[in-house]
């Protein structure tokens with residue numbers, strides 16, 4: 001028996017990336033239907049990837065098709081309503097990051113998720129990047145001792161479509177910033193963020209945030225600093241952790257991992273691990289397999305709405321801090 005999937009949003013990510021991966025898992029999933037307000041995109045996605053039917057209205061798809069799960073890749077201001085519609089239709093959901101436009105929207109999804117007892121996975125794919133997984137593994141083995149400080153950087157080229165407009169939930173913090181915040185929270189485990197201070201350079205034409213530098217302080221006193229930019233032209237995602245015994249750094253897309261730490265004998269000297277031919281896109285395949293496995297096993301999605309809520313508490317506070325020019329306390333997490 002395969003999981004019957006409907007795709008909502010046949011744009012860059014839904015059509016070219018996620019559908020291609022799902023199609024490779026044809027022993028585990030059936031691609032039943034896809035939907036996009038641009039019917040040409042929906043029909044092209046169906047014919048390229050083998051969805052049996054294309055819809056212009058995803059609500060019609062949810063009503064008419066016999067589905068087990070929905071994959072949602074829409075502009076940010078539409079992610080929440082589509083997730084809630086799919087949950088109400090009785091489906092498990094994979095929704096792309098950041099799952100909404102603010103923490104209030106994530107709370108709305110959580111309410112419905114609990115009510116219908118279905119599971120929502122949120123697409124924080126970088127946790128499945130092989131070099132990043134190795135970094136986490138080495139941190140858990142105390143290769144660099146106890147964590148003292150973290151630095152994260154995420155950047156790419158200028159946002160140019162709906163994602164550049166605040167009214168669609170755009171802006172660089174929501175597009176790229178959420179990824180690096182999620183990874184910092186992942187590394188910090190059960191520690192909760194308590195304070196955020198952020199300064200932002202705004203795009204004067206588009207009105208959205210372009211470059212930001214901010215800090216997060218956690219309840220155990222550890223601090224993280226982050227920089228996010230729209231002006232590097234190429235995409236970068238870097239995470240560097242300093243500990244009581246050394247430091248470790250992982251770069252994407254180069255997949256280079258550097259470590260020097262006294263916690264494990266192999267890494268007393270600076271060690272640079274460079275893959276022969278890095279597949280910097282492999283994380284998406286690992287991510288979708290993890291989601292499929294969670295549905296087959298009937299377990300909660302490995303990265304869920306509570307993770308997305310924590311990320312958004314920080315992003316909301318970063319926007320507020322940039323606006324008010326002061327640090328913001330995080331409330332509502334425990």
Ligand SMILES: NC(=O)c1ccc[n+]([C@@H]2O[C@H](COP(=O)([O-])OP(=O)(O)OC[C@H]3O[C@@H](n4cnc5c(N)ncnc54)[C@H](O)[C@@H]3O)[C@@H](O)[C@H]2O)c1
Nearest residue numbers: 009010011012013014035036037038073074075096097125
């Ligand atoms: N995890 C990652 O690395 C990654 C990378 C890129 C994008 N994303 C995420 O994927 C999501 C989509 O981004 P994208 O780059 O594919 O955007 P996109 O603009 O390329 O695609 C969005 C699609 O949604 C369609 N759409 C708009 N309104 C609709 C509606 N009411 N019903 C159905 N379809 C509608 C558009 O026609 C378009 O085809 C976002 O959440 C984004 O953050 C994630």
